[in-house]
Amino acid sequence: MMATSEHSAPTGAAGLRNRFQTAWHVLPWLVAIVFFFVASGYLSLGTQIMIWILFAISLDLALGYAGIVTLGHAAFFGFGAYVAGILTVRATGDPLIGLLVATALTGLLGFVTGILTLHTKGVTFLMLTLAILSMIYEYANRAKALTGGDDGLQGMSLDPLFGRFEFNIFGHTAYIYTLVVLFLWFLIAWRVVHSPFGRSLDGIRQNPRRMRAIGTPVWLRLVAIYTLSAAMAGSAGALQAYATRFVGLSVLSLFTSGIVAVTLILGGTKRIYGAFIGVTIYFLVQDYTAKIDPHLWEFVIGGLLIAVVLFLEGGLMSLVDSARNGLARLFKRSNRT
Amino acid sequence: MNDAAEPILSVRGLCKKFGALTVAQSVDLNLESGARVGLIGPNGAGKTTLVNLLTGVVSADAGSILLGGEAIDKLKPEDRVHRGLVRTHQINTLLVENSVRDNVAIAIAERERYAWRGLRFTRQWRACLEEAEERLHEIGLAREADREVRHLPYGEQRLLEIAIALALKPQVLLLDEPGAGVPSTEAHIIHEVLDRLPSAIAILIIEHDMDLVFRFAHEIIVLVQGMVLTRDVPEKIAADPKVRAVYLGKCVL
Numbered sequence: 001m002m003a004t005s006e007h008s009a010p011t012g013a014a015g016l017r018n019r020f021q022t023a024w025h026v027l028p029w030l031v032a033i034v035f036f037f038v039a040s041g042y043l044s045l046g047t048q049i050m051i052w053i054l055f056a057i058s059l060d061l062a063l064g065y066a067g068i069v070t071l072g073h074a075a076f077f078g079f080g081a082y083v084a085g086i087l088t089v090r091a092t093g094d095p096l097i098g099l100l101v102a103t104a105l106t107g108l109l110g111f112v113t114g115i116l117t118l119h120t121k122g123v124t125f126l127m128l129t130l131a132i133l134s135m136i137y138e139y140a141n142r143a144k145a146l147t148g149g150d151d152g153l154q155g156m157s158l159d160p161l162f163g164r165f166e167f168n169i170f171g172h173t174a175y176i177y178t179l180v181v182l183f184l185w186f187l188i189a190w191r192v193v194h195s196p197f198g199r200s201l202d203g204i205r206q207n208p209r210r211m212r213a214i215g216t217p218v219w220l221r222l223v224a225i226y227t228l229s230a231a232m233a234g235s236a237g238a239l240q241a242y243a244t245r246f247v248g249l250s251v252l253s254l255f256t257s258g259i260v261a262v263t264l265i266l267g268g269t270k271r272i273y274g275a276f277i278g279v280t281i282y283f284l285v286q287d288y289t290a291k292i293d294p295h296l297w298e299f300v301i302g303g304l305l306i307a308v309v310l311f312l313e314g315g316l317m318s319l320v321d322s323a324r325n326g327l328a329r330l331f332k333r334s335n336r337t
Numbered sequence: 338m339n340d341a342a343e344p345i346l347s348v349r350g351l352c353k354k355f356g357a358l359t360v361a362q363s364v365d366l367n368l369e370s371g372a373r374v375g376l377i378g379p380n381g382a383g384k385t386t387l388v389n390l391l392t393g394v395v396s397a398d399a400g401s402i403l404l405g406g407e408a409i410d411k412l413k414p415e416d417r418v419h420r421g422l423v424r425t426h427q428i429n430t431l432l433v434e435n436s437v438r439d440n441v442a443i444a445i446a447e448r449e450r451y452a453w454r455g456l457r458f459t460r461q462w463r464a465c466l467e468e469a470e471e472r473l474h475e476i477g478l479a480r481e482a483d484r485e486v487r488h489l490p491y492g493e494q495r496l497l498e499i500a501i502a503l504a505l506k507p508q509v510l511l512l513d514e515p516g517a518g519v520p521s522t523e524a525h526i527i528h529e530v531l532d533r534l535p536s537a538i539a540i541l542i543i544e545h546d547m548d549l550v551f552r553f554a555h556e557i558i559v560l561v562q563g564m565v566l567t568r569d570v571p572e573k574i575a576a577d578p579k580v581r582a583v584y585l586g587k588c589v590l
Contacts, residue, residue: 195458196446196465203432203443210430212394214444214505215418221452 024324028276032179036172043171047243049283050178051236056264056275057189058232063261064269065193066225067205069122071257072129075113075136076230078252080106080237085153085247086146093159095167095177095242102238103231110230114223130254137252152248156241167242174243181239185232189272192228201225202270262301266308268315277316343406345370345539346391346422346509351400353390353563360386361397362563368509368539375554375571376543379583383563384543385427388511392424393417405508419448421508425498427517427543433487437478437497440486441469444504469504476500476530492523496530503534510534512542516549528552551575559583 035046055077062068083102092098117128140147147153158167165173192198200221203211208218241247250256259282267278282301289297312318344367353361360383368374376384389395391402393414402410409417432440442465446452451461473479476496481489486497495515502510516527524546531553534540544550550557550571557574559566561583567574574580 191458194462196443196451196462197453197458199439199443199462200447200452202435206432206434207430209426210432211447212414213392213418213424213426213430214447214501215415216447216452217413217415 028273029179029183036175036179040170040172043175044243045283045287047171047175047178047239049280050175050182051239051243052260052263052279052283053275054178054182054185054239055233055236055260056267056279057185057272058229058236059260059264060269060272060275061189061192061225061232062229064264064271064274065198065205066201066222068118068222068226068229069126070129071126071254071261072131072133073229073233073260074252074254074256075129075133076106076110076233077237077240077256077260078140078247079109079136080234081241081247081251082140082147082153082237083234084238084241085156088156088158088241089153093157095158095161098242099181099235099238102241103235106234106237107227107231109234111223111227114226114230118222118226119219133252133254133257137249140249140252147247150249152246153241154246156245156247158242158245167245171243174239178239178243181235185235186272188228189232192225193272197221197224262305266301266305266315268317271315271317273320274315274317277320281316344368344403345372345405346541347401347403347406348391349401349403351387351390351402352398353386353395354398360563361390361400364400364560364563364565366541366558366565368541370508370539371536372539372541373553373555374539374541375550375557376541376560377545377547377550377557377574378560378566381562382560384560385513386563387560388424388513388541388543391511392422418505419450421506422511423502423505423507423509424511425502425513425515427513429491429494429498431486431494431497431501434485436483436485437489438466438469438473438482440497441472441500441504442466444501445469445472448505472500472504475533476503477526492519492526495519495527499530499534507538509539509541512540512544514543514545516544516546524549 032046032050036043039046055073058076059073062070062073080102083105084098087098087101113132117125117132120128141149143149160166161173161177167173200211200216204216204218204221211218237251240251263278263282264275265278266281267276268274281304285300285304286297289300308315314321346366346368348364348366351361351364353359364387376387378384386395390397393412397410400410401408404417404420404422409420409422412420432443435443442462445465445468446462449461449465451458451465454461470479470482473482476499478493478496478500481493486494489497495518499512499515515531516524519527528549531542531549542550542553554571556568557571558568559574559580566579566583567577569577
């Protein structure tokens with residue numbers, strides 16, 4: 001686990017190592033900020049990547065940490081997107097209120113569906129998540145007046161953020177807004193997984209019987225993390241609606257659930273940062289190979305996934321670990337001499 | 338047995354049927370604090386089922402369970418644990434991907450109900466780890482604290498089961514075959530740990546290993562087909578012709 005070395009007091013070599021680790025934590029955010037200034041032509045791709053990182057972290061909380069094997073996570077992403085979209089069209093164009101309402105309502109959806117389904121497990125639970133996803137999809141398809149049906153929800157016009165920053169076609173505001181929301185959720189997720197609560201989830205994933213025997217209310221814990229995970233996915237969906245100013249039925253498709261699972265497994269589950277790597281690789285591969293051949297990216301991603309699952313336990317993050325450890329050793333050696 | 342002492346665990350008329358199969362038939366059982374009671378009986382006598390009934394993993398059809406004078410039969414298993422009724426498992430039930438220390442620390446965090454209090458968790462977790470370290474020291478597993486449980490030898494995993502249970506500060510401890518699967522060459526380690534268990538805890542031990550039970554228990558209950566056949570001091574149990582008959586397969590009921 002990542003946190004095991006965090007208990008040691010920061011003295012001497014340990015302090016040096018801690019500073020070294022902190023540097024790694026800064027890296028992804030630094031990349032995101034530098035990207036904003038140097039790659040302004042690719043901001044919409046960058047925004048898309050960050051939205052999906054958020055979505056993938058939300059799945060990591062449920063699937064990676066708590067072992068809730070779901071294929072219905074698109075329900076929360078799509079629900080958040082539709083709530084944000086419909087609010088913008090019908091009630092208010094304020095992107096802050098919209099995001100908060102979408103997050104809260106999706107959390108509520110997670111809470112209710114969690115209460116109804118989380119006493120089941122394995123294939124039964126998997127089927128229930130699929131059923132709930134299909135029901136919401138079909139509702140969105142039928143409720144044309146509200147959602148636009150299969151034409152999608154159009155005509156979203158957003159107010160400027162804080163009354164100042166326009167959501168323009170270059171996507172500057174959407175990029176920064178997404179980055180800030182991702183960062184806030186990242187802090188929450190990081191704290192949650194390293195708290196006694198998070199550790200109990202890891203225990204539940206491994207052995208619910210053991211956890212019951214030490215007095216853990218297993219079902220309640222699962223409902224709690226499922227609610228949080230849903231709220232987070234709802235935020236990601238809302239950001240998606242704002243970034244593209246359009247919500248289509250595809251946000252609620254099984255394919256969306258599948259892709260987020262693929263990105264998470266590519267990057268590595270139970271790591272938080274796995275989502276960063278998996279999603280980034282996925283979108284970069286998609287972007288580059290699609291230029292060569294529209295179907296090539298599926299082939300490449302499929303191959304990559306097979307390779308990772310077969311040869312890299314812990315996903316691409318395990319490569320990052322090896323690189324980190326190698327660098328740390330080099331660093332240590334050069335310090336000694 | 339001290340008759341004046343109020344029993345910490347008091348079971349009256351506990352019944353359970355699985356379909357036509359009766360696994361507990363009006364079981365009465367008292368444990369005073371500091372009790373060392375062995376529970377023996379042939380295979381299928383309902384020993385583990387009794388533990389499951391007491392801990393709430395299986396719900397009883399009838400009967401009452403009092404812990405410290407309060408009825409706990411309606412409580413969920415996790416709430417019974419918080420009241421001080423703790424068990425170990427016949428088959429190791431551990432978090433195999435975690436270190437030995439984390440296994441104990443997670444139990445301590447549950448005991449202190451840290452999970453819902455998120456704000457000061459770094460300090461809380463450190464306190465859990467420190468206490469876990471002490472617990473492991475007491476039971477003789479300190480050397481293995483950093484080891485992942487899946488790489489731990491079987492006998493030491495049995496010890497860890499007990500260390501986790503003790504970390505929960507139980508009033509009543511149900512040991513479900515602590516010696517199961519431990520090779521005879523390592524059995525003495527289990528014996529030593531059992532001898533050093535805190536004297537205030539009331540302990541019910543289920544065991545097939547007669548050496549272990551007769552060494553450890555001050556009293557022995559013989560369970561046959563879900564019924565208490567007899568309860569007495571080890572010497573009398575060993576000499577009891579009814580008990581012999583049960584173990585040698587002669588039907589006495």
